Amino acid sequence: MSSIWSRRPRSLKASLLACALGLALVATAIAPSVKPALAADGGTLVIASTQVPRHFNGAVQSGLATAMPSTQIFASPLRYDDNWNPQPYLAKSWAVAPDGLSVTLKLVDNALFHDGKPVTSEDVAFSIMTIKANHPFQSMLAAVDKVNTPDPLTAIIRLKHPHPALLLAMSPALMPILPKHVYGDGQDIKAHPANLKPVGSGPYRLTEYKQGEYYTLEKFDKFFITGKPKLDKIVVKLVSDSNAAVVSLERGDVNVLPFVSNTRDIERIEKMPNVTITDKGFAGVGPINWLAFNTKKKPLDDVRVRQAIAFAANREFITGKLMGGKAKTATSPIAPGSLLLEPGVEMYKLDLAKSAKLLDDAGYPKAADGTRMSLTIDYIPGDEEQQRNVAEYLRSQLKRVGINLEVRAAPDFPTWAQRVSNWDFDLTMDNVFNWGDPVIGVNRTYLSSNIRKGIIWSNTQQYSNPKVDELLAAGAQETSPEKRKALYSEFQKIVVNDVPIYFINGAPYRNAFSKGLGGLPTSIWGMMSPLDELYWEVPPKT
Amino acid sequence: MTTIESTAIKPDKTALPVSAAASPTMAALRQFARSPAGVVGAVVLLFLMLATLFGPSIYGVDPLDIAGAPFTPPDADTWLGTDYLGRDILAGLLQGGRATLTVGGVAAIITIVIGVTIGSLAGFFGGPIDTALTKITEFFQILPPLLFAMVLVTLFGQTLTTVTIAIGVVSWPSAARLTRAEFLRLRNLDFVKASRAAGAGNGHLILLVVLPNALPPIIVSATLAIGVAILFEGGLSFLGLGDPNTMSWGLMLGQNRNYVLNAWWTVAFPGAAIFIAVLAISLIGDGVNDAINPRLRKRG
Numbered sequence: 001m002s003s004i005w006s007r008r009p010r011s012l013k014a015s016l017l018a019c020a021l022g023l024a025l026v027a028t029a030i031a032p033s034v035k036p037a038l039a040a041d042g043g044t045l046v047i048a049s050t051q052v053p054r055h056f057n058g059a060v061q062s063g064l065a066t067a068m069p070s071t072q073i074f075a076s077p078l079r080y081d082d083n084w085n086p087q088p089y090l091a092k093s094w095a096v097a098p099d100g101l102s103v104t105l106k107l108v109d110n111a112l113f114h115d116g117k118p119v120t121s122e123d124v125a126f127s128i129m130t131i132k133a134n135h136p137f138q139s140m141l142a143a144v145d146k147v148n149t150p151d152p153l154t155a156i157i158r159l160k161h162p163h164p165a166l167l168l169a170m171s172p173a174l175m176p177i178l179p180k181h182v183y184g185d186g187q188d189i190k191a192h193p194a195n196l197k198p199v200g201s202g203p204y205r206l207t208e209y210k211q212g213e214y215y216t217l218e219k220f221d222k223f224f225i226t227g228k229p230k231l232d233k234i235v236v237k238l239v240s241d242s243n244a245a246v247v248s249l250e251r252g253d254v255n256v257l258p259f260v261s262n263t264r265d266i267e268r269i270e271k272m273p274n275v276t277i278t279d280k281g282f283a284g285v286g287p288i289n290w291l292a293f294n295t296k297k298k299p300l301d302d303v304r305v306r307q308a309i310a311f312a313a314n315r316e317f318i319t320g321k322l323m324g325g326k327a328k329t330a331t332s333p334i335a336p337g338s339l340l341l342e343p344g345v346e347m348y349k350l351d352l353a354k355s356a357k358l359l360d361d362a363g364y365p366k367a368a369d370g371t372r373m374s375l376t377i378d379y380i381p382g383d384e385e386q387q388r389n390v391a392e393y394l395r396s397q398l399k400r401v402g403i404n405l406e407v408r409a410a411p412d413f414p415t416w417a418q419r420v421s422n423w424d425f426d427l428t429m430d431n432v433f434n435w436g437d438p439v440i441g442v443n444r445t446y447l448s449s450n451i452r453k454g455i456i457w458s459n460t461q462q463y464s465n466p467k468v469d470e471l472l473a474a475g476a477q478e479t480s481p482e483k484r485k486a487l488y489s490e491f492q493k494i495v496v497n498d499v500p501i502y503f504i505n506g507a508p509y510r511n512a513f514s515k516g517l518g519g520l521p522t523s524i525w526g527m528m529s530p531l532d533e534l535y536w537e538v539p540p541k542t
Numbered sequence: 543m544t545t546i547e548s549t550a551i552k553p554d555k556t557a558l559p560v561s562a563a564a565s566p567t568m569a570a571l572r573q574f575a576r577s578p579a580g581v582v583g584a585v586v587l588l589f590l591m592l593a594t595l596f597g598p599s600i601y602g603v604d605p606l607d608i609a610g611a612p613f614t615p616p617d618a619d620t621w622l623g624t625d626y627l628g629r630d631i632l633a634g635l636l637q638g639g640r641a642t643l644t645v646g647g648v649a650a651i652i653t654i655v656i657g658v659t660i661g662s663l664a665g666f667f668g669g670p671i672d673t674a675l676t677k678i679t680e681f682f683q684i685l686p687p688l689l690f691a692m693v694l695v696t697l698f699g700q701t702l703t704t705v706t707i708a709i710g711v712v713s714w715p716s717a718a719r720l721t722r723a724e725f726l727r728l729r730n731l732d733f734v735k736a737s738r739a740a741g742a743g744n745g746h747l748i749l750l751v752v753l754p755n756a757l758p759p760i761i762v763s764a765t766l767a768i769g770v771a772i773l774f775e776g777g778l779s780f781l782g783l784g785d786p787n788t789m790s791w792g793l794m795l796g797q798n799r800n801y802v803l804n805a806w807w808t809v810a811f812p813g814a815a816i817f818i819a820v821l822a823i824s825l826i827g828d829g830v831n832d833a834i835n836p837r838l839r840k841r842g
Binding site: 385 | 606607608611612626628629690695696700705782784785787797800801803804
C-alpha cells in the first residue's frame with residue numbers, strides 16, 4: 001500500500017537520479033572513443049531492485065536484499081560456477097580431511113580489506129564463529145566446533161561431525177569474511193554501525209547509501225584478483241514498483257533488473273529487443289512455491305485428506321496457465337535444478353475420482369449440498385501471482401471434490417506470519433528457499449525437532465516422521481556424494497507420500513540484462529555472487 | 543413580533559411538506575419525473591439492480607469458477623472474456639453487482655443513521671452536549687477516511703461486513719454536520735416552539751417535529767453517500783483490502799489491475815460498471831434535489 005502513496009515523489013527523484021546518471025554515462029561513453037582498446041573496461045552499471053536491504057552485512061542477515069550488495073562488498077572463502085563446482089576465491093585451496101572432521105583453507109596472500117589492512121585467517125575464524133552465532137540459518141554452521149589459525153594464511157575449521165554442506169556454506173552469499181578489527185570491537189554485531197558502512201574485501205566498496213532510495217558501489221582498486229572488477233561503478237536504485245522498473249529497463253535507464261518473478265513482467269521483457277533475460281542464477285537459492293498443510297489439525301491430520309487435495313489440485317494448470325509456462329513444476333522438497341532432486345516420486349497427477357475416493361475412505365462423504373468439509377487457505381500478501389492467484393485457483397478447484405475453501409486474506413506479511421507460525425491455519429501457500437543444500441534450507445521444514453511455535457519458516461506444518469528425522473540426520477553427515485544422494489532420495493519419496501506439503505512450482509525468478517553486457521552472472525548464485533566479471537562489451541548509448 | 547411572523551410563515555410552507563399539500567410525495571415524484579437527469583439515473587440504476595438480482599441465475603455461471611483459459615478475450619463463449627484465473631468476467635459483474643450495490647446501500651444507511659443521530663442531538667440540545675458531540679465529529683472528520691477505513695478493515699478482518707461497517711463509520715461526520723446545521727436553524731422556529739408549548743417532549747420534538755423538516759438536504763446527502771460508498775468499496779478492494787471470498791466490482795478491479803496492459807477487458811468492464819452505477823446514483827441525487835428543493839419547485 002505504501003508503494004502507491006510514495007510512487008509519485010519517488011519517481012520524481014528517480015528521474016532526477018536518472019538524469020544525473022545519464023550525464024555520467026555520457027562522460028563514460030566519451031572516454032572509450034579516445035582509447036578504443038579499453039572499450040571493455042570501466043563504465044557504470046545501473047541496477048534496479050525492489051528488494052530494500054536492512055543493512056549490508058550478510059553474516060547476520062539472510063535474504064536476497066542483503067545478499068546482492070553483501071556479496072559485492074565482502075569476499076568469501078569459495079565461490080561457485082554454474083554447475084555446483086566450488087572455485088577458489090579468498091581461499092586459493094581447500095582440503096577436507098579424510099575423516100571429514102576438519103577443513104583446511106589456504107588463503108590468498110594479497111587480499112586487502114577496503115581500509116587497506118590484510119585479510120588473515122583471524123578474520124576467517126572470527127567471521128565463521130560470528131555467522132554460527134548470529135546467522136538465521138542455525139543449522140548451516142552448527143557442526144563447526146572451532147577454527148584454528150596456525151598461521152595468518154591458514155585456517156583449519158574443526159567439526160563436531162562430518163558436514164558436507166560446509167563447502168557450499170562458504171559461498172559469497174552465506175559466508176562473507178568480515179574484518180575482525182572492525183566488527184570484533186565488542187558491539188552487538190546485529191546492530192553494528194558498520195553494517196551500514198561495511199568494510200569488506202570484495203570487488204566493490206559501498207560509497208553511498210540513501211536509505212530506501214539507492215546505494216552506490218565503486219570499484220575497489222586493490223581487489224586481490226588483478227584486472228577485476230571491470231566496472232568502475234554500480235548504482236542500485238531501490239524501486240517500489242516493478243512496473244516502473246520494467247519500463248526503465250526498456251528505456252535503458254536501468255541495465256540490470258534482478259529477481260523478476262512476475263509472468264507478465266517476464267513476457268514483456270522477453271519482447272524487448274535490447275534486453276537479455278535468463279533463468280540461470282537461481283539454482284543455489286532454490287525457491288519453491290508450495291501449499292502447506294497443518295498436519296495436526298482435523299481433518300488434515302489424516303494423510304488421505306491431504307493426498308486427496310494433492311490429487312485434486314492441478315500442478316500443470318498452475319504452472320502452464322496461471323504462470324504462463326514460465327515456472328518449472330516442483331515435485332519434491334528439493335528444488336528443481338538441484339543435483340539431489342529425486343524424479344521418481346509420486347507426482348499427484350490430476351485425478352478427481354481418486355481424490356473423491358480418498359475422501360470417502362477417510363470418512364468425509366458428500367453432504368446433501370455437495371460439500372464434504374470446509375477449510376481455509378492463507379497466502380503471503382504481496383506476491384499475487386505466486387501466492388494469491390494459486391490460493392484462489394485452489395478454491396475453485398477443490399470445490400469440484402466437495403471441499404469448501406475459504407480464502408483468508410492477510411493485510412500484511414506479519415499478520416500472515418503470525419497466523420502460520422502459531423499454527424492458526426488449515427492450508428497456506430508459502431514460498432521457501434532451499435539455499436543450495438538440504439542442511440541449510442530444507443531440514444528446517446521437516447525435522448520434528450524444528451516444530452517451534454511462533455517461528456516462521458520452521459516446521460510450521462508440525463510434520464513429524466521419525467524415519468525422516470533419521471534420514472536427514474544421516475544425510476547431513478554423509479560424506480560420500482552417492483550415498484548422500486540415496487539418503488535424500490528416500491527422504492523425498494517419504495515426504496511426498498506423507499504430503500505435509502504439496503509442492504507446486506519453482507518460483508519463476510529471472511535476471512534481465514541490457515544487451516551489450518558481457519560476463520553475465522549465471523552461476524548457481526547469480527546476482528548473489530561477486531559481479532567482478534561483468535563488463536560492457538558495447539557501452540550503452542545515451 | 544413581526545420578525546416571528548415573517549419567519550414563521552415561510553419555513554412552514556417550504557420545510558413542512560408533510561402538511562403542506564394533499565399528497566406531497568406525489569408532488570415530489572411528479573417533480574422528479576420532470577428532471578431528465580433523475581429519470582435517466584433511475585432507469586439505469588433500476589436496470590443494474592434487476593440485472594444483478596436476476597442476472598446470475600439466468601446466466602448460470604459461478605463467478606468464482608474457472609470457466610476457461612486465463613485471459614480469454616471477449617468471445618462467443620465468454621462474452622466479456624475471462625480474468626487471470628480464467629473466471630468469467632460477465633458472471634463476476636452480475637454477481638459482484640449485488641455485493642457492490644448492497645455495500646453502497648447499507649454503508650449509506652449506516653452513515654445516515656450515525657450522522658443524523660449525532661447531528662440532531664447536537665443541534666437540538668446545544669450547549670455542552672453540542673460541544674462534546676461536535677468535538678467527536680471533528681475527531682472523526684480529521685482522520686483521512688480511506689486510511690481510517692483501511693485500519694478498521696486490517697484490524698477486524700477482510701470481510702464484506704467489516705468493509706461495509708468501516709465505510710459507514712468513516713463517512714458519517716459530514717451527515718452529522720449537515721443535520722446539526724439544519725437542527726440549529728429549525729429548533730427556534732415558531733412551529734417548534736408551538737409544539738413545545740403544547741407539551742411535546744424532546745423525543746417527540748426531535749423525531750416528529752424538527753427531523754421531518756430537516757430531511758430534504760439529508761435525503762440528497764444520503765443518495766450521494768451511496769455513490770461515495772461504492773467508490774470507497776472499490777478503493778479498498780483496489781488496495782487489496784476487499785473480501786476475497788465475495789465477488790464485487792471493486793474486487794474485480796483491484797485484483798486485475800496488474801494485468802491491465804495484458805488484458806484490458808478484465809479491468810475495463812468492472813470499471814465501467816462502477817462508473818455507470820455511481821453516475822446513475824449522482825443523477826438520481828440531482829433529481830431528488832430538484833424535486834424537494836422548494837425554490838426549484840416554484841420555478842418549475
